[in-house]
Every structure is written in structure tokens, then in C-alpha cells.
Amino acid sequence: MFKKKVIALGVLAIAASLIAAPSANAGAKPAAKANVGDECLRAGTKAAARGVNGSDLTCTKVATGTFAGTLRWWYPEMKPYGTLEWVSSSAIGGGYGTTAIAIGDAMKKEGLLKDYTVTYKTNAPLGLGYFYDQKDRKDMLLITGFAMPGGLATNGSKLTITTANAVAGIMREAEAFVVPTSSKYKTINDLMADIKANPKAVAIGGGNYGGVDHVTVATLAATVGVKATDLNYIPYSGGGTLTPDVIGGRVAVGISGTSEFASYVAAGKMRVLAVTSPKPLKVIKGKTLVQQGVDLTFGNWRGILAPADLPAADLLNTLKVIDALHSTQSWKDTLVAKSWIDEYRAGDAFSKWIKTENTAIINVLTDFKLIK
Template identity: 30%
Template structure:
């Protein structure tokens, strides 16, 4: 919560980061933001949005985004863990899909090896079908799953990621075995969209923004969103509002090196507090269709622990974790 952050003199804290006295008052110096995925995806967009606001608000001297894709983000995480250490200028952007990838891949690194800074955004996932589909409602989709779970083909992002987890949760809500979900993981949103428009799959899941143009053009029909509450500007209603007890937020967050000092963390916390309360950040959220999902401090650290166990439970039901 924003209110949990205490005001402090940035000058003294910034000097502990090794900044010159001239730059210490307002800037964290030269920072890098590692996005563990290729350019154009959600983590990359979040990192570049942070880069933009940190720079425009003069909270850094400069900011560079580094893309290190592979294995659902675990390749980038491993690189970050090995290089960041006690360097407060190295930051890392990731989210729930990385939590799933760590578990399903049995990765040798995990998020206990970094310092949680803040949860930043929540991206509502949309459940869509082709406009020509005879599935008109969420109830129609549940009925189809119950009738033939294997014949219900889902399109989405990486295996074990947020899209896959939501498909499993909806399948379970329909009374079918989530481990039997017929899920096709596509490497990019364009491929998943082509499968949807080509009627090669039954339904698709992705961030609402990924499908928005096709929903508005009428090529895709949005049945629901996975967010717990209705979102202004989105006609599709939450699954919960339609009687399906499922919610999943595709959140994105910021992390720092494991060995930064409390003073260094406080300086980063203060900078991110200024980011999320800035008009520039609010404009980005509106433009990208992201929700303000800010949470920091011990509250975010506790949330991360609980979310990891929740994700592990979903992946276990899919047979992707033990």
C-alpha cells in the first residue's frame, strides 16, 4: 500500500547508492531494467513504461531496457540473479507467468533470490471465441468443456503461464479434469490470434489489450475477463460476476538484487512511489488498458509467497508441478 511507505530524505539515501552529490537529490543514477522476454511482450512493455516515467520524472539519470528471453523468463532471472547482487541500479521486471515457469521448469533460481520491490500493474485476461463460434456465453463454454474437455481447444501463451492456468481453472469450474485441458501454447500473440481467426481453436486467452482491436472490430467475441471486478471501458464482465468462481490477474512487478541494503531499497521504493503517483504513469495505464495494481513493502513480499503457492496448486492440478 502506498501509505505504508514512509517519507525520508532521498539525498542521504541516494549517496549510499554511490551517486554524486550533484545527482543524489532526485536521481537513482544510471539504471538497467531487465525484461526476461523478447521485445513487444507484456514484460517488455512494463519495463519500457517504467523507463519512460523514471526518465521523464527525472528519477534516474538514464534507464536502459535489456531483453533476455527464454524458458518463460527463467533464463533472464538466472542472469539477473548472477549479476545483480548488491547493485541497486540493476532492476528486474516480471510477473505471474514467471512464477509458473519457475515451478513448471524446476528452475534452479526463483524469486527468493531477488528483493521484491513492488507489484505495479494488473492486466485483465480475456476469454474470447471467434465471432463465428456457436459459443455465445460463458455458460455455453462451460457446457462444451463438460461435454468434451479434450475437444475444447484453447489458444494462449507459454505453457504453465497465466493463460494456461486460467484455462485449467475454467476447466475445473466446468466440472472437468484440469489436467485434461487441451491447451496449445503459441510463442506470440500474433500466432494465437491467427489460430483464433482461422477457427483452429475453440477459445483463446490473453491480455485484454492483445485482443482489443479484434473484439472491437467484431472478429472476436469476448465472453469474460478474469479480473475480480468490472473494468471501465470493457464490456465483458468478470467470470465471478457471471457465476464462475474464478479470478486471475496477470500482474507485473519490479524486483532488485538480493543483497541491496535497506537504505538502497528505500531509495528505490521512493522512486517507484513517485512513478505510480505521477500523471505520466496514469496516462500509460489508461492507454495500455492496465489496472493500477500497486502494492509494495512487506505486503507485496507476503503476497508473492501466497501467490507462489496458489500457482503451484494450479500447476499441480495440470500435472506440471509436484
Template identity: 35%
Template sequence: MNRRLRISALAALLAVLCTATACSAGVSAMVTGAEEPGLRVIAPSVAGGGYDLTARSLARGWAAEGVVVDDVLVLPGSGGVVGLNRLALEQGNDRLLLVMGLGLVGALSTTPSDHEIADVTPIARLVTEPEVVLVPAASPLRTLDDLTNAWRQDPAALQFAGGSAEGGPDGLFRTQLARTVGVDPRASEYRVFDGGGELLPALLTGEVDVATTGVSEYLDQIASGTVRALAVSSSERVDGIDAPTLREQGVDLDFDNWRGILAPPGLPPERVDRLIADVTALVGSPLWQEILAQNGWRDALLTGDDFASFLREQADLVRSTIDPPTDG
């Protein structure tokens, strides 16, 4: 068979194997020898925020397992709602993922959105992360007792801030902390910044008095002494942070943020299973354990239907915290 006939035969074979619009990645790889396309991961926060850090950690960990992430797409807006809406439009795109967490669940309770989490495909919860109560290094608030006493005495005099909306982890933690120590959370202002990357300058300059935020975004600043940690929200102390838990200081509260992964709608079951298998292999790797320790995270793997049920429970938690039931 001459060269022209061989090319014609190959073209005919491709016409049979491919759809009218595009060949599958598997067929392309078989014919051309090209590798399977890598994943793209949306981080729906500003660069340097918790979602961005999680997405890049995911890419780093997966690279060691042979799973290629071609790009981390930073797509901030409305606490993650912009990223969710982008994901929901990518029907059947099995190469796109969205990093998300309690912040997105909370944002959906307060922000109009064209889509809900139920419109996309839950893959896995990856990690939990405690919150930390931070003040600038020069703040007169030296301890959690100092903060709670000042808060009770004149709630309006303290300005709080976080990297998520009232319904996100930073806002929810502040609300629960206020109620636990006997303060009406509505009596003090809570300013919302789009992730820790925007919150940090406001805290360092004293524009805000207190920040409630995730520990991973501030480990360097805590270590250098530019900010002071008054307490961590976990049940146990966090390695690398010289701050007691809330319970150690007489405050009866534990609180954890969490982060996970969603995929677009319309994926075949076998692709969902493959993604879950890739996540499961990742969290069992030594490198991932190092990443957890570096960021103050804890392993919290939950996949598939169990993750979907957890997401519904978290939506209920957000609603009950923002709008608690009243007696009578």
C-alpha cells in the same frame, strides 16, 4: 599550477576515490559533469508481450518523473526464467531491473532453473490485470454459455491456448475456469505460446479455438472485432471491452494476473529504498494513471518485504492449483 600538474592531481584524487576496477557513477558525474547512468529493464517475453508492454510503460512513466531508462532489453525464454537467471548473475548491479509477474512464478514451478526468486531482490508489485476469454471472430462460440456447454459435452474437441505455461496466469486461469464450470482441465489440450505476440496469429487463423490471456495485449483486436471477448475474469467490467464478467454469467470465479519488478542480488539497502521511492512516486503520477486506464490495469502497489511475502504466497497458490490436494 600548470596544466600537467593539474591533470596529475586530478588523477591522484580519482585513484583515492575509485576502486581498482571502476569509479562509481557518482564520482564520474562529479568529475566529468556526466549524468548518472540510466536504468536497463529486462522484459523476459517476446516483443509485444505483457512484460514488454509493462517495461515500456514503466520507461515512459519514469521519464516524466526524471528517472531515465536507457534501454528495454527483450529477453524471452521459458516463461521468464531466462531473464531471472540473467538478473541473478548481475550481483550488485544497481542499474538493472527485471519486469516479472505471476507468469514467472508459475514457470519456476514447472521449468528447471539455476536460480529462484529468493536469489534476487524484490522491489515492487505494480499492477494487476484481468484475464479475458477470447475466440476468433468467426467462431461459432458466441457466448460464455456456448463455450461451457461445448466444453462439458466434449472437452477434447476444444483446443485452448495461452501466452504462459500451465503454471502461468493464462494456464492457471484456464485450469481454475475448467474446475469451476465442472470440466477436468486435463481433458482438453492447452497449447503454450511465448506471450501474446505469438498467440495472436494462432487464434486469428483458427489454429486454436479459445485463448485465455491478459486483456492489455488484445485491446486493439477486441476493439476492431477481429477477436471476440466472451468474459473478463475481474470482479468488475473492464473499460473498453464489451464483455461481462464471469460472475455476471453465473461462473463463481475472479482471477487477476499481476506484474512487478525485481533487482539483482547484493544491492545496498539505501539503493533498494531509492528504487522503491522511485516506484512509489511513479504510481502516484497522473501519467501513470493514464497508462493504467489505457491498458486495463489496476494499481496494486506493494513494496519491499510485503512484496516478498506476496511472492511466497503466489508460489503456494501455483503449486496448489497445478497439483491440488486430493481427498482421503
């Protein structure tokens, strides 16, 4: 039952994103069909209610970034950020931090941000707690994702991601199962055979207890009849702290987002047993689960939250900045470089979706008996 729920969280969302993904290079668009970043023909023309949350777009000669000097449907009243503090609920090298860096770098390239810092907290309660404790901050955003609701629940926290202002869901990343190059495991089925025979004897390292890595492993284990509660799962604060233990053989296998392991695989320090994407990825070499006879695909979404007390005008400006970023070449290049899936929702659409997703994640964890 829960396998179907988990797959639905990944595959259906991926399919929807691929269908809905806009193109900024399809030629000039009339006002009635305009999306931010599309080409337009006459400066000053309005595209009523075509922007985020029903705001207007204006045909504008863009001054900065990869659109500089061209006419685009844009937000001419939008104010770029000066400095920005990102909050990451993972240690250095973890997925939240690497996502913040990727967004921040793309924003800088496009003239949407002058500079940024990343504040690292080691788990969801600490990260979200720090974020909520800050008041009157117009220069702060937090990276959230699939792992956060589970991380809060399994730590007994009463905090929830639905209290903050939802800005945008920006992407989905496949998971990778990796082992040290000296490992006896050559395929994911080799690993699963040992887990089925004696689950407690196989140390599995991943992100927080109840997070996306844990759920992925639990879903895979269920395919061979092993309960999530019987696994020898060891939680880490992110890929940065997990990586040395994978390379050193202190865990039998590690699981995390592909971008956290890609450089170590390329350097020959790790070997990929499987990736959870529908198709093989360019960013990391390894067969998919499907290619190895396991009918499972999965991915970890990540998004952006703004402070709950952010004034409405500043929130709308933030929505416009991120919406503009999503249309740019810098962001498209980032998605390609990291093999991230372009799963994008902004403003009210993301706010509605994240509430449903939060409930779905808690239900999956309850089904697995990882929380009560």
C-alpha cells in the same frame, strides 16, 4: 478447494488494494499522515518514517514531471535512473514486456528515467536465469508476476523469484477469453459446453504451462467438472505469439491479459467471450464471467525485482523511485488507459507478500496436478 484458493489470490487482493489506494489530490497532508506525492505546505518539513521501508519524506518543491513546481511530500535525495534494462520473460507483445514498457514510459514522463531497453526471453527460466547471471548491475530490473513461479516449476527449474530483491508489486490485470470473429462461440457458456463434452477437442491457447492463463482456464474448467490435466492447453511465449493463432483460428480460444488483446478486439479481428474482472472494463469490450452466470473473478499481478547483489543504498533508491512513480499522474493515467487495478506493495511489504504468494501459487498448481 483450489477454486477458493485461486479466487482468494485475485478478489481479496483486489478488495484490499481498492481500500488502501492513496490519493495525491486530497489536499495538503500533515507530516503524520503524509504519503509520497501528497501535497504539503512548508518546504523542508520532514515526515519521519512515512516513506518506503520507514524512510523519511521531505516537503519539497518538485522540479520535474506532473508535480513540477508544486510542494509535495517527496524524496529530494532520490536519484533518477539514467538508462535501465528491463528483463521480460516473454516474447515481444507479451505481458511482461508490455508492463516494462508502460512503467518505463511513465518514468520518462516524470523525469525518473532518461531511457530504457527491454530484453526479451521466451520463458521464466531463461528470463530469470539471464537476470541472475548478470553481476554488479545497478541498471537492471526484471518484471515478475503470477506466471513466473509456475513457469519455473513446470520447466523443472530450481530458480525462484524469492532470491532477488523484491522492489514492488504494481498492479493486477484481468484476463480475457477471445476467439476469432468467425468463431461459432458467442458466449463463454458455449465454449464450456464443448469443453465439458470433449475437452481434448477444444484447443486453448495461453501463456506458459502452469501460468496465470493456464490456472484461469483450469479453474473455469473445474466449474463444469473437467480436470486441468484433461484440457487441450497449448502454451505460448506470450500474447504476441498467441495472437496470430487466435485470429487465424489455429486455436479455438485464446486467453491472456486484457491489454494484450485490446487493440485487436477494437480492430474487429477478435471477439471477447468473457473477461475475469469483477465489472466490465473500458479497455476491452466484453461481458464478465459473473455477468454470464459464472461466479469467478481473477487477475494477474505483476511486480518488479532488483538484482540480489544490488547494494543496499542503490536498492533503497530504486524503492524510492518506484514509490514516487506510483504517486504520479503519469502512472495513474497508465492504470486507467489499460484498465489495470492499482494493487501496490513496496519494499519489505512486497518482499513478505511475494514469498507467501509464491508458496500459494505452487500449492494451487499441485492441487491441479500440473506439477508434482
